[in-house]
Amino acid sequence: MAKTTFRKRIINNKEYYFFRLRHKNLKSPKDLYGTTVKELNKKIKDITYELDHNIKDEKESFENFFVNWLFEVNFINKKPSTKERYEGLYRNYIKNSELSKLKIKDISQTDIQKYYNSLIKKGISVTTITQLNKIIAPSIRYAYNNNLIIKDFTKAIILPTKKEEDKLNSKNKINPFTIDEQNKFINSIIGNDLEILFLTALNTGMRQGELLALTWNDIDFENNTISINKTVKYIAPVDTNGRGKGFVSVQTPKTVNSIRTIPLPLFLKDKLKEYKINQSKNRLLLANLYHNNNLVFCNTYGNYLDSSMVRKKFKKVLEKNNLPIRKFHDLRHTFATRLFELGENPKTVQTLLGHSNISTTLDTYTHVLSNTKEIVSNKLNDLYLSMSVN
Template structure:
């Protein structure tokens, strides 16, 4: 057996090879152990490599480090809804995961890649896997700048984005026939005016649920969008509550027109609100909301979506999300020849490319119709010249 310079030492009843490492970046010598000489050499080499590059050694677990970074660094100056989204991703996909218990200093690109691949293999969507990656990657970059890890491997982690054949389009507008049947189906129901307003303004659900009567201009038939309603978890009480917050982007602050036929519907809703307020008195929550429950309080998004699904089922209509009412509105505008820039402004998109990318399906149909029109024009020319 070859001789070795490393001494043997008994620890917890087991025999290990032992080495005491001295280094200028260590306040005191570090004792290292290995079951074999090669294992000990690898540990000496890895630690020396870190110390030579002034990387701070720590036993902190990646999950703990990420949570501290999330609360103290990444969430600073972020909107409450964004912070709630970060915490949701952490609670559901980092906490308790295989990544959580890996030491920060030992985490590798392969660990992260394997975990993201496993999420997709379990049937999680590309969006979820990408959201997990979006909080892990900047955390890795931060740890590297703070000399907690040797390399910034964040950009080497990839997620395979599904192509169009693997993932159906998220844009699912109603056809004109489906829209007409839906309008008939919602007549007289609890959320009729809410559904109609969404269909004919393109406003998001959160924006509509945060509307107050001060935002409605009956004279000019306009609605001012300056806030949105979110359902957030209070970090102190751990209870969920409704909160009115500023829109996510600057362009979401906008004034949008509504068709005049909606005015009687809205005014009837206002009259009903005043009657409820008078009848309930002290039990009425006076938030001055356009769309509220019978006590004047905020409406709950899931309840509205459930009601919509029930209406669609009864009317034998396909499944549509509430957000598809917004897509339906935009699709009708494109079909009627409205300019993309105008549609972008009404919808509150950041830039025109977003609008054009979202409604590619509509534009494709319009280009086909344009070719048909040009063919028709050519036929007219030929008839005149015969």
Template sequence: MATKTNYEKNGQKYYRVTASIGRDSSGKLIRKEFYGKSKKEAELKRDEYIDGIKNGLNSNFKDVTLGKLIYTWLFEVVRVSSNIKPSTFERYEGIYRNYIKDSEIYSLKLNNLKSINLQRYYNNLYSIGKSSNVIKNLNKLLKTFFNYAVNEGYMIKNLCAGKNIVIPGESTVIKEEIIPFTDDEIKSIKKALEKNRLKALILLDLGTGLRRGELLALKWRNVDINNCELVVKETLKRVTIINEDGSRTVETLTHAPKTKHSYRSVPIPSNLIPILKEQQRIQKLDKLKSGDSYISNDYVFTTEIGNHIDERNLTRSYKRILEKADVKYRKFHNLRHTYATKLFQRNVPLKTVQVLLGHSDINLTANIYTHVIPKEKSNAVDKLNDLFM
């Protein structure tokens, strides 16, 4: 028996049904057509569409692809948000450009998208050598985007929420071991810093544990030499600004610290005060030498003409200092790790260390410094030995 149709287009026969989906601005009914190879198929498409609208889905949801909507979201919503730092948008754009644009999931329609589509893509990425951390960051971005898509009516649920997705290889990720500088290495570094412009910066990091960006953004107005205290209010970072037309410019910007807990007061060891006063003297001499070309911006650590220190130049200079000290290279961030480790070794409570470091969660501090805390636990238990004498 032949399938009954009621419409023909380009030599092909279809069954067509129509439905009212609302009214336009003038009050006129809006009618939409649905096509199928049979009446049943056409009516099924109509019912799915109407059910989607009833569930809060956008009326154009069936035509929207993942790639196009995430691009629109990134550049027309995220990029202009006052809540997003330029460095965060730079990271988001990089994930989109490297792992969504031109990928196998770019052209998938949101109404047909399933968790298994994403899972297969993640598995493929892992099979070609992408790390679990890369895939995890991609999943985080998609999860944030899907929240937007659900709120705007393009999807019914967030496919990355809950336990729908497994990050391949995540359980095998090995945490990088933290190797703080030893007391002997610190002595060698201090010796290598004599007559070096970075002496105050590096020693202050060892004595306060500030992040690199917090150090570079530190201003004299936030340093209380008399009371041996500084206040962290800003961070400085070199970022790529991605403009609306896709062009890129590199700028060094100051912005709010990492989290609200990063706003903090940090005591300065009193033995560092003379070194900070020497830093003030160096800057006064720089100003005399540079004259009108000197840039007065109140930064504690500056170049010879008063400009802020570029983080790449700091890294290069830091490497040369370690080479001169004959100390094995560790990342600049290890100065901060060394500060925290020395506090634990001196029996400073975990909660206090968390506050001084500006961590948002005490568990974060505990997880990072598990290499130190077990030793302190053992030392604490040793104090009970007298019970068994």
């Protein structure tokens, strides 16, 4: 049996090795116990390392630490929509999770890695886990910078990646109208109270939030352009007690590229002018009951349209006219698809859609570009035949 200088103590009729640790960062000596010499040596080594690196002796759980960090630190200067998204991630994936009760000072890369792996096995998407890591990783860095943990291990975390076929499936989720479906849809919305909204979406590629935030000041009828510089979102405010009563939030677009000026088709210009005249008549009729927010698309009383209501009415039109059910966002995809079919180059489409980079445009509309290859080939063949080359 190996010799040891550790003394022994009997506690509850059980024998333990004992060591009284003194350190400059300890206000008073700390008694350590171990059932074996090896166990005790490890405790001494680990605690000494923490003390040498000025790690605070925190018993706080990871969840408590995370809540304080999220709401008191991270939420400063964040957009309401970002707060809502982060609160949802916390509530669904961190609150009462297997990470919750771990002590913040003991949290490790292995703990985070195992948790992400378990989420994958439960069928949680890679996108969700990536978003989750966007709040867990900075919280770990904050803990490290404030001497709550020994090491910033965030760069060692390996995030799951989508398989190639998953990427392809994701791209194929876009569901634009065919030409026939588009014609049927346009005819079916004549007289609908959202007719001009649907037509504008279909012929400009604007996102729903951009459409609902659009004001008459953004439309230049003289130069036939629309300036896109804001977006609107329905927000449920969040705090440590959960979500409160929702409100409409007008925000700047997420990326610089989303701020853009796009052409206004002449036929749509005429419809918008007529729509504006009718809106003005309604405003005069309602007098003080009308809230003049200068919105292009608003409800009867001039207030912001509810996005869920817009989606429901869009779905109702599709169902009533036996058109395949699709998302409102597919109106934007239809706009881009028609442009590609008309031979427009990807860079122009990128600019009109407000994509941050050309790869987003190319990846999203791979299927359309593949179809246009055959069209180009046929055009070249027709050109060759027209030249009467022997």
